[in-house]
Amino acid sequence: MTDGPVRRTIAEHAAAVLARVAPLPAVPLALPDAAASGLGLVLARDVVAAAAVPPFDHAAMDGYAVRLADLPDDGTPVTLPVTGSVHPGSAAVGMISGPNRPDDPDKTDQKSCPQRSGGRGRRAVRIMTGAPLPAWADAVVPVERTSTGRFVAGGAAVEQEVTLSRPARTHVRTAGEDLRTGDVLARAGDEVTPALVAVAAAAGLSELWVHRRPRVAVLSTGSELVAATATAAPGAVPDSNSLMLAALARAAGADVVRVGAVPDDAAALRTALDGVVSGPVAHSEARNRADSPLTTVDLVVTSGGVSAGASDVVREVLASADPALSDVELAAVAMRPGRPQALARWRGVPWVAVPGNPVSAFVSFALFVRPAIARLAGGAPPAARTARAAVAWGTPPGREAVVPVRVLGSGEVEPAAPLHGAADGAGHHLSALLAADALAIVPADVEKVAAGDEVTVLGLPGRHR
Ligand SMILES: Nc1nc2c(c(=O)[nH]1)N[C@H]1C(S)=C(S)[C@@H](COP(=O)(O)OP(=O)(O)OC[C@H]3O[C@@H](n4cnc5c(N)ncnc54)[C@H](O)[C@@H]3O)O[C@H]1N2
Ligand code: MOO
Numbered sequence: 001m002t003d004g005p006v007r008r009t010i011a012e013h014a015a016a017v018l019a020r021v022a023p024l025p026a027v028p029l030a031l032p033d034a035a036a037s038g039l040g041l042v043l044a045r046d047v048v049a050a051a052a053v054p055p056f057d058h059a060a061m062d063g064y065a066v067r068l069a070d071l072p073d074d075g076t077p078v079t080l081p082v083t084g085s086v087h088p089g090s091a092a093v094g095m096i097s098g099p100n101r102p103d104d105p106d107k108t109d110q111k112s113c114p115q116r117s118g119g120r121g122r123r124a125v126r127i128m129t130g131a132p133l134p135a136w137a138d139a140v141v142p143v144e145r146t147s148t149g150r151f152v153a154g155g156a157a158v159e160q161e162v163t164l165s166r167p168a169r170t171h172v173r174t175a176g177e178d179l180r181t182g183d184v185l186a187r188a189g190d191e192v193t194p195a196l197v198a199v200a201a202a203a204g205l206s207e208l209w210v211h212r213r214p215r216v217a218v219l220s221t222g223s224e225l226v227a228a229t230a231t232a233a234p235g236a237v238p239d240s241n242s243l244m245l246a247a248l249a250r251a252a253g254a255d256v257v258r259v260g261a262v263p264d265d266a267a268a269l270r271t272a273l274d275g276v277v278s279g280p281v282a283h284s285e286a287r288n289r290a291d292s293p294l295t296t297v298d299l300v301v302t303s304g305g306v307s308a309g310a311s312d313v314v315r316e317v318l319a320s321a322d323p324a325l326s327d328v329e330l331a332a333v334a335m336r337p338g339r340p341q342a343l344a345r346w347r348g349v350p351w352v353a354v355p356g357n358p359v360s361a362f363v364s365f366a367l368f369v370r371p372a373i374a375r376l377a378g379g380a381p382p383a384a385r386t387a388r389a390a391v392a393w394g395t396p397p398g399r400e401a402v403v404p405v406r407v408l409g410s411g412e413v414e415p416a417a418p419l420h421g422a423a424d425g426a427g428h429h430l431s432a433l434l435a436a437d438a439l440a441i442v443p444a445d446v447e448k449v450a451a452g453d454e455v456t457v458l459g460l461p462g463r464h465r
Helices: 010-018 031-037 194-202 241-251 266-277 313-318 358-376 430-435
Strands: 006-008 026-030 063-066 078-086 124-127 139-142 161-164 184-186 207-211 215-221 255-262 299-303 325-333 340-346 349-354 385-388 400-407 413-415 438-442 454-459
Touching: 006 010, 010 325, 010 340, 010 358, 026 031, 031 194, 031 207, 063 078, 063 161, 184 194, 194 207, 215 241, 215 266, 241 255, 241 299, 241 358, 255 266, 266 299, 266 313, 266 340, 299 358, 313 325, 313 340, 349 358, 358 400, 358 430, 358 438, 400 430, 413 438
Parallel strands: 006 325, 078 124, 215 255, 215 299, 299 349
Antiparallel strands: 026 207, 063 124, 063 139, 078 161, 325 340, 340 349, 385 454, 400 413, 400 438, 438 454
């Protein structure tokens, strides 16, 4: 631990962070919870239809259920007695035969309905859209193409007979035409989407198996920091990092425990760390159980105190022989901003320490913390893409530059401009983040990006450009 920081590239440090986390255990997620708060969670198991969609043959139009064999091929109208009504949800005059049942969508034997063979004469039954088709029927004639013309909403059946002719289409949706029992709706590794929640519900499921949502503790260090809501005294700085990192972690899909600012005092930092990892629970098997208490976290992110200053409290704690500490790595990542970084475990819980400069903390989150959250959540780290530079810009030599960029309508990128001064390739200005959609990562040996050059671009949580 007396060694200096290890010099690394962005990719090397990102790999070191990822190596410290593993996907969280699978838990069942009831569909109402999936709809209310589960979007984006990662499936731990394939989702397999438990029932057919539609579950039974039903009418696609309001009209009359008929048997095609009763209607002349040449379109000549016939008059049929109206012998009943079927509405959606009415289990339909006991006429839903075996093959129409959700658990048996493929069976075509319809002998289970005694009237199927047409023992009674020709007839029509009023049927409403969505209602189960009587087993003797094989088509629906829309009401507007019959002598009835229209049904009165809420009105009782009055017509004794109806005149209609053979329809061009059957207007029947058959059981299982959309989905069959056993169809794979989504694979482990896919995300929960609104469509999946709906399709799973329609296909007879009540829950999805997902990886538990990661819980991330965020705390910032610095005796100059005051809560953003407090009146600032001389020399005080609003703690924007803990809010920023909490918001980024939330946008990346984590639940967040935000502790806020801890002064530059080793004992205070130890106490705060113990508070978020909840002591012995974090060590034990319980941490990986689905029902583990909410007081544990899966990842700790701190900002500040990692450079060379006399009051750099994270460095001080990491250099101590505290029994709660393990796996300490101090890194000097050859990047700008965000050079001083550290990794450790506190009572077994992975701890990523990012620098305090707000832009450095922001960039560090996107490069190192977000991929870790994605892995805990059971997913893959967000992939970088390439984009063309819309303008030329300079970057510092000898280090990878991480440049907040705006993504233009054309798909090209340009450095996000701070409110004052010009956009450049190595800014520390928080105001430039307001316009940033993504980060461009420029290799260490590039000093000037020319308009039209391809650059590597990484999206930001909460931004979709
Ligand atoms: N002698 C050296 N000095 C510094 C080095 C170095 O290598 N040798 N590295 C520089 C670099 S690069 C960075 S980045 C910073 C990172 O330092 P720390 O992680 O120790 O951050 P602090 O000193 O705690 O704070 C830096 C700066 O950011 C402000 N800050 C911190 N936390 C917050 C917060 N929660 N909300 C808003 N602003 C925050 C803080 O007030 C300072 O102005 O070190 C360089 N120095
Ligand atoms: O690396 Mo520091 O993060 O340049 O600002």
